[in-house]
Amino acid sequence: MTDLILAFDFGGTKHTAGLIERSAHTWLAQKQVTSPPGADGAYDIATMLGLGRDLLAGARPAAVGVSFGGPVDYATGTVRLSHHVPGWENQPLRRLIETEFGAPTNVDNDANVAAVGEHRFGAGRGCSSLLYITVSTGVGGGWILDNRSWRGRDSMAGEFGHIMVDPLGPDCICGSHGCVERLAAGPNIALRAREWLVAQPERGAILRGLVGGDVSAVDGKAVAQAAAQGDELAWDALAVSARALGQAIGSVANLINPERFVLGGGVTKSGDRYWETIRATARAVAMPEVHFDLVPAGLGDYAPLWGAVAIADQPPA
Amino acid sequence: MTDLILAFDFGGTKHTAGLIERSAHTWLAQKQVTSPPGADGAYDIATMLGLGRDLLAGARPAAVGVSFGGPVDYATGTVRLSHHVPGWENQPLRRLIETEFGAPTNVDNDANVAAVGEHRFGAGRGCSSLLYITVSTGVGGGWILDNRSWRGRDSMAGEFGHIMVDPLGPDCICGSHGCVERLAAGPNIALRAREWLVAQPERGAILRGLVGGDVSAVDGKAVAQAAAQGDELAWDALAVSARALGQAIGSVANLINPERFVLGGGVTKSGDRYWETIRATARAVAMPEVHFDLVPAGLGDYAPLWGAVAIADQPPA
Numbered sequence: 272m273t274d275l276i277l278a279f280d281f282g283g284t285k286h287t288a289g290l291i292e293r294s295a296h297t298w299l300a301q302k303q304v305t306s307p308p309g310a311d312g313a314y315d316i317a318t319m320l321g322l323g324r325d326l327l328a329g330a331r332p333a334a335v336g337v338s339f340g341g342p343v344d345y346a347t348g349t350v351r352l353s354h355h356v357p358g359w360e361n362q363p364l365r366r367l368i369e370t371e372f373g374a375p376t377n378v379d380n381d382a383n384v385a386a387v388g389e390h391r392f393g394a395g396r397g398c399s400s401l402l403y404i405t406v407s408t409g410v411g412g413g414w415i416l417d418n419r420s421w422r423g424r425d426s427m428a429g430e431f432g433h434i435m436v437d438p439l440g441p442d443c444i445c446g447s448h449g450c451v452e453r454l455a456a457g458p459n460i461a462l463r464a465r466e467w468l469v470a471q472p473e474r475g476a477i478l479r480g481l482v483g484g485d486v487s488a489v490d491g492k493a494v495a496q497a498a499a500q501g502d503e504l505a506w507d508a509l510a511v512s513a514r515a516l517g518q519a520i521g522s523v524a525n526l527i528n529p530e531r532f533v534l535g536g537g538v539t540k541s542g543d544r545y546w547e548t549i550r551a552t553a554r555a556v557a558m559p560e561v562h563f564d565l566v567p568a569g570l571g572d573y574a575p576l577w578g579a580v581a582i583a584d585q586p587p588a
Numbered sequence: 589m590t591d592l593i594l595a596f597d598f599g600g601t602k603h604t605a606g607l608i609e610r611s612a613h614t615w616l617a618q619k620q621v622t623s624p625p626g627a628d629g630a631y632d633i634a635t636m637l638g639l640g641r642d643l644l645a646g647a648r649p650a651a652v653g654v655s656f657g658g659p660v661d662y663a664t665g666t667v668r669l670s671h672h673v674p675g676w677e678n679q680p681l682r683r684l685i686e687t688e689f690g691a692p693t694n695v696d697n698d699a700n701v702a703a704v705g706e707h708r709f710g711a712g713r714g715c716s717s718l719l720y721i722t723v724s725t726g727v728g729g730g731w732i733l734d735n736r737s738w739r740g741r742d743s744m745a746g747e748f749g750h751i752m753v754d755p756l757g758p759d760c761i762c763g764s765h766g767c768v769e770r771l772a773a774g775p776n777i778a779l780r781a782r783e784w785l786v787a788q789p790e791r792g793a794i795l796r797g798l799v800g801g802d803v804s805a806v807d808g809k810a811v812a813q814a815a816a817q818g819d820e821l822a823w824d825a826l827a828v829s830a831r832a833l834g835q836a837i838g839s840v841a842n843l844i845n846p847e848r849f850v851l852g853g854g855v856t857k858s859g860d861r862y863w864e865t866i867r868a869t870a871r872a873v874a875m876p877e878v879h880f881d882l883v884p885a886g887l888g889d890y891a892p893l894w895g896a897v898a899i900a901d902q903p904p905a
Contacts, residue, residue: 342877400741414844416733423845424717427878430842435835435873438754447838447873518752521764523843525747527731528740556752556764560659561744 274333275299277326277372278579279319280381281339283355286315288322289576293333293584296392300326301576311358312350320371327372335368335376336583338384338575345426348378377582381575382429383420385568386413387585388578389533393569398530402523403568404431406516407536410452416529420585432456434519454515457491457538464494464508477502495541509541513548520549521556524563535568591650592616594643594689595896596636597698598656600672603632605639606893610650610901613709617643618893628675629667637688644689652685652693653900655701655892662743665695694899698892699746700737702885703730704902705895706850710886715847719840720885721748723833724853727769733846737902749773751836771832774808774855781811781825794819812858826858830865837866838873841880852885 274293280286289301302322306315323335341359342351348365368376379387386403389395395403395415403413410432414421422428432452433445440449453459468475468486478497482488497505520532532553539545550565557563570577591610597603606618619639623632640652658676659668665682685693696704703720706712712720712732720730727749731738739745749769750762757766770776785792785803795814799805814822837849849870856862867882874880887894 412843416738421733421844424847425845425877425879427875428843428845430845430875430878433842433873433875434839436752436755438831438835445875447875514755518755522751522839525750526729526745526840527738527844528742528745528747530741556750558744558747558750558762558764560742561747562742 275327275330276580276583277323277332277335277374278576278583279323279335279337279368280575280579281315281319281337282381282575283340284310286319286322287576288319288326289580290326290332291580302326306356310356312353312356312360312362313358315356316362316364316367320368323368323372332372332374334583335372335374336384336579336581337364337368337376337378338381338579339364339378340381343378343380343426345377345379345383345420345422348376350378377585379420379422379582380413380426382411382413383422384413384578384582385535385570385574386415386429386533386578387420387581388570388574388576389535389568390415390418391581392577393574394533394566395531398564400527400529401531401533402429402431402527402529403533403535403574404516404520405536405568406455406457406512406534406538408457410456410536416527420582431519431523434522436515436518451515451519455512455538460494460508460512460538461490463511464505465489467504467508471504475502475504478505491538495538495545498544499542506544509545510548512538513545514552517549517552518556520553520563520565524553524557524561528561529563531564531566533566533568535571535574539567592644592647593897593900594640594649594652594691595893595900596640596652596654596685597892597896598632598636598654599698599892600657601627603636603639604893605636605643606897607643607649608897619643623673627673629670629673629677629679630675632673633679633681633684637685640685640689649689649691651900652689652691653701653896653898654681654685654693654695655698655896656681656695657698660695660697660743662694662696662700662737662739665693667695694902696737696739696899697730697743699728699730700739701730701895701899702852702887702891703732703746703850703895704737704898705887705891705893706852706885707732707735708898709894710891711850711883712848715881717844717846718848718850719746719748719844719846720850720852720891721833721837722853722885723772723774723829723851723855725774727773727853733844737899748836748840751839753832753835768832768836772829772855777811777825777829777855778807780828781822782806784821784825788821792819792821795822808855812855812862815861816859823861826862827865829855830862831869834866834869835873837870837880837882841870841874841878845878846880848881848883850883850885852888852891856884
């Protein structure tokens with residue numbers, strides 16, 4: 272009898288369950304569902320337990336790993352809340368899953384789990400310390416230090432997106448201002464481009480063309496696409512994001528001196544010029560004696576699910 | 589027979605050796621010397637070996653710990669260089685001391701060693717993760733994570749002073765600009781105050797009085813003293829330092845979520861208003877869910893010597 276690992280990835284509205292043999296590198300089965308509008312925590316939990324039962328078909332897993340898209344207390348496996356879905360406050364997710372499947376379970380937030388996934392199966396293999404950074408609708412991060420997750424005092428470590436890079440920068444949803452996320456995340460790139468399109472009517476012809484003249488339709492992807500086609504307003508809006516990331520990466524290199532930075536998320540698909548600007552800025556901020564690799568993530572959207580496999584086996588905190 | 593620990597603190601020009609019984613909390617003996625002008629690495633090493641022999645009076649130490657005021661490769665105990673004194677390049681300090689005293693020796697840079705000292709004997713007791721920050725002629729730092737030093741890929745971790753806090757800030761000696769050190773260190777506070785005294789002849793009466801009208805004589809201490817007496821130009825120059833420290837501390841709290849920040853160095857003796865500004869800025873930048881203590885260092889100038897005692901017993905890297 273082989274050891275089965277059950278992995279869950281609770282996203283914002285898209286949830287995935289997967290079944291894999293321990294030490295294997297391909298999935299036996301995966302199922303994905305999308306929550307209907309109005310779904311709450313209890314609904315999502317019931318749905319995922321059902322997916323797990325379907326995948327297992329009566330077998331008992333050796334261990335379960337869970338990635339959750341929001342703050343989690345790792346020591347107890349309790350979800351603190353979801354920023355997107357109601358009814359997740361203080362859900363004892365680990366206990367619910369252990370009761371259902373009779374197997375030891377670990378639960379952590381998606382950025383930490385994705386960091387573990389990249390470290391074990393992706394672009395972080397072979398190094399002992401890394402910061403995983405994801406840049407999409409927000410900017411998140413997760414630490415591997417000395418081959419283990421570093422979570423910190425409140426399980427809050429890894430909030431790379433809320434490093435302040437500009438003391439005169441715009442207000443951020445976190446209550447502070449000038450944060451990496453406020454300058455670098457996709458929706459904020461789009462917001463900046465829309466503001467500039469309104470204020471600078473002579474610029475941005477390519478970007479305007481891409482959205483049929485409807486400035487309100489500009490999103491992060493349109494900005495990246497226009498920049499790739501040579502639109503300088505679009506590039507300027509994107510460059511603010513790249514410089515903010517590069518400044519923070521260089522500062523973090525000086526502060527923690529990790530071996531590697533692994534960058535993922537949709538915004539990091541914005542092309543070579545975007546990556547070169549991140550690299551050049553990070554290198555200029557880092558001290559000459561401080562070395563680091565800066566590489567694209569290897570697992571894409573599946574980093575949390577692979578990471579869930581890896582954390583299933585971890586000792587509890 | 590008791591276990592004797594020999595501790596060395598190689599400063600810029602002031603060097604201290606101390607002898608203590610393992611597990612004791614008072615020194616059996618200490619000796620301090622000041623290097624003459626023109627001294628080099630070989631001179632300083634010979635002097636310190638002599639101090640050690642004097643203290644030991646023929647006894648053999650159980651272990652030796654060494655704090656060095658510059659970059660060190662901890663794994664080999666080799667000094668990379670001194671930024672202040674010539675002839676320190678690639679000195680195999682651990683091997684030289686082990687040969688002289690026949691005892692296992694650990695060597696680390698002063699910021700890491702001071703962090704260990706505060707953690708074991710000072711303001712960091714009882715917590716498992718902290719960033720020690722020293723603010724004086726420069727701004728340095730050292731990490732304790734999970735009760736151990738964290739040094740990073742190149743033994744460069746802890747360079748808190750070279751976090752960029754202002755992308756429009758002035759050039760820093762590290763080659764970057766807008767660094768914490770460039771805004772917060774004592775000589776840079778004084779530089780700023782002198783520039784403002786020249787540019788704003790109607791301000792700074794108290795500070796001018798303290799230096800008998802000789803603006804070129806303004807140093808960091810004079811600025812702190814004038815600010816304490818109500819000089820608003822002096823306070824403004826000091827506040828830039830406090831805000832830079834607070835901004836970086838809040839960002840680091842989000843990134844690493846350590847239990848405690850321990851602040852030492854001469855500049856941190858600039859009074860309650862200085863501390864309150866650091867605290868308020870750090871708290872505003874840190875996310876609401878991120879908690880930390882921010883406390884003054886407990887060992888003053890003796891943190892590296894106490895830390896040398898603590899690292900004497902550490903396992904090699």
